Amino acid sequence: MIKVFNLPDLGEGLTESEIVAWLVAPGDEVTLNQHIADVETAKAVVELPSPFAGVVRVLHQPAGVVVHVGEPIVSFDIGGAAEPDSAPTAEDAAPTPASGPALAEQREANLVGYGPAVESGGHPQRRARPGAAGTPVPAADQADQRVVAVTPAATSAGERPRSTPPVRSLARDLGIDLAAVTGTGRDGLITRDDVRTHVTESVPAPALHGAPESFPEQGAALGAAERETRSPIKSLRKLTAAAVVQSAFTAPHVTEFLTIDVTPTVELLDSLRADRRFADAGIGILAVVAKALCLAVGRTPAVNTRWDERAGEIVQFNHINLGIAAATPRGLLVPNIVDADRLDLRGLAAALATLTTAARAGTTTPTALSGGTITITNIGVFGIDAGTPILNPGEAAILAMGAIRSQPWEYRGQVALRKVLTLSLSFDHRLVDGEQGSRFLADIGSILADPARVLTMV
Known part of the structure; x- marks a missing residue:
């Protein structure tokens, strides 16, 4: 049986949260209350526990996306183990319609005390952090494309670089792939200093004997991408x-x-x-x-x-x-x-x-x-x-x-x-x-x- 887990209200009546990182991938077997994702609210980075024991079928949202409370984020098969090579189908993974018994099932998927599921779409399109991994998810009103199976390359617990939520946030802000960073902390843990060192080593040194013609003329206009950097307010x-x-x-x-x-x-x-x-x-x-x-x-x-x-x-x-x-x-x-x-x-x-x-x-x-x-x-x-x-x-x-x-x-x-x-x-x-x-x-x-x-x- 497929159970859809909707993003819960993580406290203080917050309406949205960002998925910082998934700690599971489709096909992974999870236990009840297992830490499956790091989620950033407007107040803190919190660990999201699994409300079910079963097999992850679909990750509906990629890491780096801001999701509204009540929207589906992950589906579980709680009826038994899934075949390793089987891929979830749209029929299996689709969120249940917001009516009748299906609505009751969606509500069961919310954590106790976190509020009911949102019964209707009407949220603006979710905002993805620039450079975030995964496939962009369309707006809720695009029903023909409402389910996207996201399988990032390094989301399984065994492959994911070891780091803390603040370090992952820093790396994301700097546009750094943690898979390319060497951790110097205990048991290979990636620290903030490791990320900063990687940035320094990745920047090529300026040429010491560049020809005069290699420099732009004084007052030459920079390209639009070089003059400013934009990031969402969230x-x-x-x-x-x-x-x-x-x-x-x-x-x-x-x-x-x-x-x-x-x-x-x-x-x-x-x-x-x-x-x-x-x-x-x-x-x-x-x-x-x-x-x-x-x-x-x-x-x-x-x-x-x-x-x-x-x-x-x-x-x-x-x-x-x-x-x-x-x-x-x-x-x-x-x-x-x-x-x-x-x-x-x-x-x-x-x-x-x-x-x-x-x-x-x-x-x-x-x-x-x-x-x-x-x-x-x-x-x-x-x-x-x-x-x-x-x-x-x-x-x-x-x-x-x-x-x-x-x-x-x-x-x-x-x-x-x-x-x-x-x-x-x-x-x-x-x-x-x-x-x-x-x-x-x-x-x-x-x-x-x-x-x-x-x-x-x-």
């Missing part, structure tokens, strides 16, 4: 763009700056690293700023609120889910630390390490990216001193921390070389008055300038 970039536009044009932003001497905090961190009880805790400046922010929120709760336009209410959060802006190969992610206000310094450092590792590996879950109440962005890691961060939609404040620099500074009536840091706080002026925002920023600065001041705040 996945995380689309979500990020929508979020910042909504935030920028909905919440009236105010940004304040505070430059402080954080030498005592730097000395505190040095002493913790020298203490064997904290040597392996990994406590850094971000953890200290996070703790200072949590303490300051207790004195100015207005920064930990949300404006509910529909209900006509201001929502006051009595907990802190601290978002941490993270730059990843996929783009900007803001996973959050749940109940950060209940963690001590060691706990915050551990949570930050876990969060950062998941973000870099591309394993951050959609759940971890929702529910934040206030955010920190560390632009100092890029050598930047200050900025005007845009609020996460639904949050009242975001704190940007700049780079720590050694600068001449007034200290005890004299000029001395001190460790200096600039903080930038953006807040929603509908929720936070200037006095409240200033007091909140000043409290964080006071803690970082003199960590002992915490005793006066708790």
Whole structure:
């Protein structure tokens, strides 16, 4: 019996996802919940499990294609093993019509809790990433060509180069075939450095003694393909763009700056690293700023609120889910630390390490990216001193921390070389008055300038 698996809603009501890579090919036998594909949503790269045990008959969509929720992506034969050389027929592989018992069978093919199948076509034509493998799939309204059997050359588990979703995404963006890349990681795993090295080695060196006539004349026009490169707006970039536009044009932003001497905090961190009880805790400046922010929120709760336009209410959060802006190969992610206000310094450092590792590996879950109440962005890691961060939609404040620099500074009536840091706080002026925002920023600065001041705040 043939079962058609439709793309499920992978969380947060997302309407489409991109198939990053297939881990199976037609003819492969799979087990229930076996990882069969990597799928990229607007929030994360997730592993797609098989809802059936059986034999893969048809891959309806190639890797690199954006598919709408409810559209068929793979068909399984769950009635028994298929002959190795048998090819699926259009009759076997065709999605069942969206009516009667056939519709009920399609609905069975959706993962539990992921929503019903889409009953009618009407989606725009799917967009394939330039250079993606596989045969382009026509629009849903072209019924005479609605099923395409895709058999990429290297989709079977035994032939597929070993790599992680972020590395595959990088290779895809650079137009690199991973089959041509030599992996230097453990057991031949292909790393980001391997992909970059392959790009460098693949570019021919310029001729050192080229004839003058071999160079184009000054001002000569480049071909259209050389002047620009186009790529579709999708996945995380689309979500990020929508979020910042909504935030920028909905919440009236105010940004304040505070430059402080954080030498005592730097000395505190040095002493913790020298203490064997904290040597392996990994406590850094971000953890200290996070703790200072949590303490300051207790004195100015207005920064930990949300404006509910529909209900006509201001929502006051009595907990802190601290978002941490993270730059990843996929783009900007803001996973959050749940109940950060209940963690001590060691706990915050551990949570930050876990969060950062998941973000870099591309394993951050959609759940971890929702529910934040206030955010920190560390632009100092890029050598930047200050900025005007845009609020996460639904949050009242975001704190940007700049780079720590050694600068001449007034200290005890004299000029001395001190460790200096600039903080930038953006807040929603509908929720936070200037006095409240200033007091909140000043409290964080006071803690970082003199960590002992915490005793006066708790």
